[in-house]
Amino acid sequence: MGAVETAADAGTRLPIEAKKILHSMASHWEDVLDSNALQVMPLKGAMTNEVFQIKWPTKDEDVSRKVVVRIYGEGVEVFFDRDDEIRTFEFMSKHGQGPRLLGRFSSGRIEEFIHARTLSAPDLRDPEISARIATKMKEFHDLDMPGSKNVTLWDRLKKWLRTAKNMATPKEAHDVNLDAVEGEIDLLQKELMEDRRIGFCHNDLQYGNIMMDEETKMITIIDYEYSSYNPIAFDIANHFCEMAADYHTETPHVLDYGKYPGLEERQRFVYTYLSSSGHVPCQNDVDQLLGDIEKYTLASHLFWGLWGIISEHVNEIDFDYVEYAKQRFNQFWLRRDELLK
Incomplete structure (x- = not known):
């Protein structure tokens, strides 16, 4: 795991489009203290995309709201069809096989954080x-x-x-x-x-x-x-x-x-x-x-x-x-x- 980044640092790592969706999502969650106070943690081990865990502090100081942001790797469309992958992802979500899709932006997507x-x-x-x-x-x-x-x-x-x-x-x-x-x-x-x-x-x-x-x-x-x-x-x-x-x-x-x-x-x-x-x-x-x-x-x-x-x-x-x-x-x-x- 990388070091937790400040909200200011997060701006340099996440596309503006993604940040807008994250802000919009968090502002609808009543337990989130500040929808702008997101923390970004890069997750290691991914070799095709960049993956980040995003979390917000909540009114219960022992609990935080979490989602996963996946930013697609540059040029990796040579390996697979991204539309096919999204269709598979949505099918899996519907059939309870994986995380739910929470949002999409041009260079990536936001997924449910699985508590596992x-x-x-x-x-x-x-x-x-x-x-x-x-x-x-x-x-x-x-x-x-x-x-x-x-x-x-x-x-x-x-x-x-x-x-x-x-x-x-x-x-x-x-x-x-x-x-x-x-x-x-x-x-x-x-x-x-x-x-x-x-x-x-x-x-x-x-x-x-x-x-x-x-x-x-x-x-x-x-x-x-x-x-x-x-x-x-x-x-x-x-x-x-x-x-x-x-x-x-x-x-x-x-x-x-x-x-x-x-x-x-x-x-x-x-x-x-x-x-x-x-x-x-x-x-x-x-x-x-x-x-x-x-x-x-x-x-x-x-x-x-x-x-x-x-x-x-x-x-x-x-x-x-x-x-x-x-x-x-x-x-x-x-x-x-x-x-x-």
Whole structure:
């Protein structure tokens, strides 16, 4: 967490448009002492947008009114359609799946503050929390979202590859062997084309996008920018890959693949996932999904490797995107032969 900023400082961080909406909202809340006395706290760990917690003192000195302001990252429209994301966000709000949308301005939005804690990197390894995530993930995948139900993974990878090639410096392209990636995407797509288990996927289920109510232990999944219909095995693979990351260290871009979950941990997750709808899966179902998940880790490495190369050229957030990308591509090449044999 950053230091709390004064209202004067807040003016330099928040667009005037956002401040007007915040003032208007707060002036309708009878318990807020002064609608202009907002405090702004930057929330760390976001790598696509800037996220701030806004709070106002109230008549009860132990309680404050809070909301979240999300300012969209510059140039990140290259990754997703913002209108699609807002539609998803509104659908989730209506179905009690995430925070409510409180307001929109041209460069961002205001969201309900959820009284739950954001998970930390070690939480993903906690068997009880992990089981709750598996159950919630199954519920998420089963959502019947309006709009196209076509898989986006392969088209998105190809589109991002074209963008990365246009933006990358010759050194960046050489360091990650960018010229070889097109053939690898085609090979993976061919290898996995029989996979019919499609669901509405989050596609970015890192710990910072998962919240838990400390009392009820209820899990809430937030931030749907990358969400779309995809193979469910890709979403689970992506979640497993995220266990190598801790975005709240001095070197947030550094990944530790020694933390990738072992076979027993992956089996437990998949068993919980498959049985959460009331059907007891047979061992063959568990093994089949586990095998596909491992192959989809390769797609996850390409996905976030390309994202890193592009982000280096479009995003102003203080994060070493190129080094992050190199690690994802290195992991791809390291595991490729073993997983595709």
